[in-house]
Amino acid sequence: MRVHIQNALDNPLFAMTAVQWQEAADRAGESHSAYALSIGETEQDLTAALAEAEALITPPAPLAASLPLVAPALRLIFCTTAGADALAPFDRLPPTAALVCNRGIHGEKAGEYATMAILMLAMRLPAFISAQSRSLWEPRYTPTLAGRRLAVLGLGTLGGAIAARARSFEMSVTGINLSGSDHPACHRTLPASELDSVLPETEFLLLACPLTPLTRGILDYRRLSLLPPGAGVVNIGRGALIVEDALTDLLFSGHLGGAILDVFGMEPLPPVHRFWRTPNLIVTPHISADDPTTYNPRTLDRFFTALAALRRGETPLNTVDRARGY
Amino acid sequence: MRVHIQNALDNPLFAMTAVQWQEAADRAGESHSAYALSIGETEQDLTAALAEAEALITPPAPLAASLPLVAPALRLIFCTTAGADALAPFDRLPPTAALVCNRGIHGEKAGEYATMAILMLAMRLPAFISAQSRSLWEPRYTPTLAGRRLAVLGLGTLGGAIAARARSFEMSVTGINLSGSDHPACHRTLPASELDSVLPETEFLLLACPLTPLTRGILDYRRLSLLPPGAGVVNIGRGALIVEDALTDLLFSGHLGGAILDVFGMEPLPPVHRFWRTPNLIVTPHISADDPTTYNPRTLDRFFTALAALRRGETPLNTVDRARGY
Numbered sequence: 001m002r003v004h005i006q007n008a009l010d011n012p013l014f015a016m017t018a019v020q021w022q023e024a025a026d027r028a029g030e031s032h033s034a035y036a037l038s039i040g041e042t043e044q045d046l047t048a049a050l051a052e053a054e055a056l057i058t059p060p061a062p063l064a065a066s067l068p069l070v071a072p073a074l075r076l077i078f079c080t081t082a083g084a085d086a087l088a089p090f091d092r093l094p095p096t097a098a099l100v101c102n103r104g105i106h107g108e109k110a111g112e113y114a115t116m117a118i119l120m121l122a123m124r125l126p127a128f129i130s131a132q133s134r135s136l137w138e139p140r141y142t143p144t145l146a147g148r149r150l151a152v153l154g155l156g157t158l159g160g161a162i163a164a165r166a167r168s169f170e171m172s173v174t175g176i177n178l179s180g181s182d183h184p185a186c187h188r189t190l191p192a193s194e195l196d197s198v199l200p201e202t203e204f205l206l207l208a209c210p211l212t213p214l215t216r217g218i219l220d221y222r223r224l225s226l227l228p229p230g231a232g233v234v235n236i237g238r239g240a241l242i243v244e245d246a247l248t249d250l251l252f253s254g255h256l257g258g259a260i261l262d263v264f265g266m267e268p269l270p271p272v273h274r275f276w277r278t279p280n281l282i283v284t285p286h287i288s289a290d291d292p293t294t295y296n297p298r299t300l301d302r303f304f305t306a307l308a309a310l311r312r313g314e315t316p317l318n319t320v321d322r323a324r325g326y
Numbered sequence: 327m328r329v330h331i332q333n334a335l336d337n338p339l340f341a342m343t344a345v346q347w348q349e350a351a352d353r354a355g356e357s358h359s360a361y362a363l364s365i366g367e368t369e370q371d372l373t374a375a376l377a378e379a380e381a382l383i384t385p386p387a388p389l390a391a392s393l394p395l396v397a398p399a400l401r402l403i404f405c406t407t408a409g410a411d412a413l414a415p416f417d418r419l420p421p422t423a424a425l426v427c428n429r430g431i432h433g434e435k436a437g438e439y440a441t442m443a444i445l446m447l448a449m450r451l452p453a454f455i456s457a458q459s460r461s462l463w464e465p466r467y468t469p470t471l472a473g474r475r476l477a478v479l480g481l482g483t484l485g486g487a488i489a490a491r492a493r494s495f496e497m498s499v500t501g502i503n504l505s506g507s508d509h510p511a512c513h514r515t516l517p518a519s520e521l522d523s524v525l526p527e528t529e530f531l532l533l534a535c536p537l538t539p540l541t542r543g544i545l546d547y548r549r550l551s552l553l554p555p556g557a558g559v560v561n562i563g564r565g566a567l568i569v570e571d572a573l574t575d576l577l578f579s580g581h582l583g584g585a586i587l588d589v590f591g592m593e594p595l596p597p598v599h600r601f602w603r604t605p606n607l608i609v610t611p612h613i614s615a616d617d618p619t620t621y622n623p624r625t626l627d628r629f630f631t632a633l634a635a636l637r638r639g640e641t642p643l644n645t646v647d648r649a650r651g652y
Contacts, residue, residue, distance in 0.1 A: 013467060108470050112445055112495065119442035123613065129455055132609045135602040137594035139611040141339055143619045144434050168494060169438065268463035276461040283458045285465040287449065292467040 002073070004049035005039045006058035014080075015041075016057070016296050024300030028308075050074065056097075057303055060086035068092035076310055078303045082106050082157070082289070083238065083326060085211045090322040099320040100306045104157040105298050106289035110208070110236055111161035113288035117260040118150065118166065118204050121232030126258040126280040146170035151202040153195070153218075154209025154237060155183045158289065162206055174198055177209075192218075199226035204234070210326035211238035221246035230257035236288040239264035248274045251281055262288035328399070330375035331365045332384035340406075341367075342383070342622050350626030354634075376400065383629055386412035394418035402636060404629045408432050408483070408615065409652060411537045411564065416648040425646040426632045430483040431624050432615035436534070436562055437487035439614035443586040444476065444492065444530050447558030452584040452606040472496035477528040479521070479544075480535025480563060481509045484615065488532055500524055503535075518544075525552035530560070536652035537564035547572035556583035562614040565590035574600045577607055588614035 007015040018039060025032055038049045046062055050071040056063075057078045063069070064086050074097040079087070084101045093099060120126070124140050131138045150166050152159045155177045163173045163185035175183045176198060180191030190198060195218070199205070205227060209215050219242040224233070233256060235242060244265055250256045258280040267286055269275060275283055306316035320326060333341040344365060351358055364375045372388055376397040382389075383404045389395070390412050400423040405413070410427045419425060446452070450466050457464045476492050478485045481503045489499045489511035501509045502524060506517030516524060521544070525531070531553060535541050545568040550559070559582060561568055570591055576582045584606040593612055595601060601609055632642035646652060 108472070112470055113449065116442055116445035116449065116451070119438055120446070123439065123442065123610075125442070125608075125610070128610045128613075129608065131611075132602055133459065135597045135599075137611045139613050141613055141616045141618045143617045144438055146434070271461045273461075276458055282451075282455065284449075284451070284454045285457075285463045287454075287465050287467055290467045291469050293469045 001034060001055065002036045002038070002049075002053050003055045003057065004046070004053040005037065006046050006049075006056065006062050007039065007041050008059050008061060009041050011059075013292050014290070014295060016300070020296045020300060024297060024304060027301060028304035030304060055303075055307060057299075060084055063087060063093075069094055071097070076100065076307060076316075078102075078306060079320075080299050083210050084320045085238065085325065088325055090320070098306075098310060098316060099322070100316045101318050101320050101326070102299055102302060103318045103326075105295070105302070107157040107161035109291045110158040110289040111165045113236060113262065113284075114158075114162040114206055114208075114234060115165045115169075117234040117236075117282075118145070118171075118206070118232070120260060120282070121204060121234070121258045122148065124258070126260075126282055129282070130279065144169075147172060148203050149174070149201055150204045150206060151176060151198050152186070152206045152208060153192075153241075154207065155186070155189065156208070156210070158208035158236060159183075159206070160185055162208060171204075174202070178214075196223065196226060199223060200228060202227055202231060204232045207233070207235040207237040207241050209237050209241065211240055212325040216240050217243050219243065219247070221249070224250050225255065227256065229255055232257050233259040233261075235259075235261045235263055237263060239267070244273075244275065248278045248281075251278050256280070258282075260284070262286055327360060327381065328362045328364070328375075328379045329381045329383065330372070330379040331363065332372050332375075332382065332388050333365065333367050334385050334387060335367050337385075339618050340616070340621060342626070346622045346626060350623060350630060353627060354630035356630060381629075381633060383626075386410060389413060389419075395420055397423070402426065402633060402642075404428075404632060405646075406625050409536050409564065410646045411651065414651055416646070424632075424636060424642060425648070426642045427644050427646050427652070428625055428628060429644045429652075431621070431628070433483040433487035435617045436484040436615040437491045439562060439588065439610075440484075440488040440532055440534075440560060441491045441495075443560040443562075443608075444471065444497075444532070444558070446586060446608070447530060447560070447584045448474065450584070452586075452608055455608070456605065470495075473498060474529050475500070475527055476530045476532060477502060477524050478512070478532045478534060479518075479567075480533065481512070481515065482534070482536070484534035484562060485509075485532070486511055488534060497530075500528070504540075522549065522552060525549060526554060528553055528557060530558050533559070533561040533563040533567050535563050535567065537566055538651040542566050543569050545569065545573070547575070550576050551581065553582065555581055558583050559585040559587075561585075561587045561589055563589060565593070570599075570601065574604045574607075577604050582606070584608075586610070588612055 054073045055076040059080045077099045079101045082103050150171045151174045153176045155175045166173050173186045175186035175189040260282045262284045309316040380399045381402040385406050403425045405427045408429050476497045477500045479502045481501045492499050499512045501512035501515040586608045588610045635642040
């Protein structure tokens with residue numbers, strides 16, 4: 001079988017190697033000789049490989065740049081990121097190739113990032129960091145997390161891991177998903193249609209849902225204003241879940257207590273963006289969910305699992321529903 | 327019984343009230359009429375009250391400013407802070423009054439602060455915060471905490487709570503105390519005499535021990551240099567545990583990866599101090615262990631418990647050993 005791995009030019013830390021491929025094949029009990037592997041970085045590499053490749057492992061960006069795909073033999077597109085939204089609306093991908101994304105790989109790290117972010121907001125770290133830049137000693141004492149109200153929007157791998165961590169700090173956790181179906185780590189789970197009623201009693205709002213036509217801009221000025229004064233916002237989902245100017249305005253006005261953002265509508269965040277200098281806002285450069293020591297091995301293990309499912313005639317786990325968008 | 331509560335002029339958030347006193351008396355099953363309560367803020371208030379007071383509830387600062395004490399009836403000095411080091415060497419306190427400190431009240435909050443600080447260092451937040459101030463997008467990916475090596479110096483309430491939290495993130499936790507006696511939250515516990523052998527394998531060093539003649543300056547340039555390149559330091563014990571210039575030098579040189587400090591040799595930290603502008607150093611203004619919603623009620627409960635022990639002829643829990651210093 002011909003397999004092509006496309007690495008992103010701008011992210012060498014996560015470039016997959018032939019050695020990682022062979023180690024993953026060994027773990028999966030697959031023979032090296034059953035595969036012809038190519039690895040590339042440029043658009044030419046990708047185009048050449050797609051003439052014959054039956055499986056493709058790639059982050060979405062290089063693929064999105066090469067649409068529509070001419071890939072007559074392609075059966076599996078394994079997208080190495082958790083979300084495939086950069087490829088939407090999917091109509092320029094070969095309809096016969098399964099599109100599988102890497103959902104579920106980010107839980108542990110994201111749970112740690114969210115724990116850190118919630119604790120930083122609870123302890124008013126953004127204000128202390130700002131005070132430090134002016135050499136000001138301005139103590140503010142804050143209660144512990146026990147009993148404080150967290151709402152987690154999206155209960156996939158990320159949201160579930162975060163809810164579980166929050167429970168270990170005895171927070172009161174409300175989960176919100178499309179269906180409102182129960183999640184074991186949440187005290188209660190509500191459907192997205194009840195978001196407006198949850199926001200006024202939310203001290204910490206954590207966004208961990210995929211970006212879809214339904215969630216784009218879901219946190220607009222009206223909804224963000226429903227949060228109580230002093231509330232904190234954490235976004236590790238996708239930047240476009242939030243109307244960025246609305247968030248900035250509510251931080252400048254002091255209605256919101258703080259925000260910690262790891263994802264943005266445009267990444268890298270442009271140097272002129274207001275976010276860099278918005279009070280009580282901390283920017284991190286999309287690092288909340290990636291662990292370089294385990295990312296490639298786990299991703300390749302998932303690729304082999306998806307391939308085995310296809311061979312059995314099954315739908316691989318994490319196959320993107322092209323209509324739903326994730 | 328005559329009881330005097332002395333509140334600190336500079337910290338009104340934690341000022342105790344007569345209502346809090348009465349509620350605590352009710353919880354302790356004590357009759358209000360058995361006590362004559364005075365509450366004061368000024369040095370004159372304290373001096374006047376000490377002429378007759380049998381019990382005194384106070385932070386150490388106002389007391390330290392009034393030494394030597396003229397307090398002929400005093401049987402109990404209940405110090406509302408965890409450490410009584412500000413009153414050392416204790417020879418100007420009435421020798422017949424028990425000196426009890428408020429050790430153990432700070433565990434939960436300190437565990438949360440330390441968790442936040444360790445996660446911030448692990449995820450290189452100090453570098454991101456510095457990058458944000460220059461509008462720079464500079465991703466650095468970091469592994470999760472699982473398996474990473476934490477050393478906790480001091481295994482009292484703070485250190486024990488921190489070790490337990492770190493275990494929940496699957497860190498490898500080494501505890502260090504005077505005796506080296508086991509602690510249930512640590513994978514291993516070593517005596518302070520083995521500190522030099524622990525430091526080279528410590529990725530995160532957390533200081534949570536009292537300030538005594540033995541621990542003053544224990545983290546000097548030589549010992550801090552034993553930490554491996556990139557290590558992080560968190561101090562929630564007392565500022566003078568660390569030789570501050572040594573820490574600053576090792577952060578400027580880049581040998582240490584970062585530090586998060588909540589306590590300082592001089593507080594408030596003077597505006598000219600190097601710490602305000604040291605790279606990869608975050609300053610918080612001594613807020614790591616105080617929770618204003620529960621502090622006074624819990625403190626007063628502990629006062630009544632100490633008083634009951636004295637009445638039974640017992641030594642109250644948390645009586646300061648004047649020779650040992652805590």
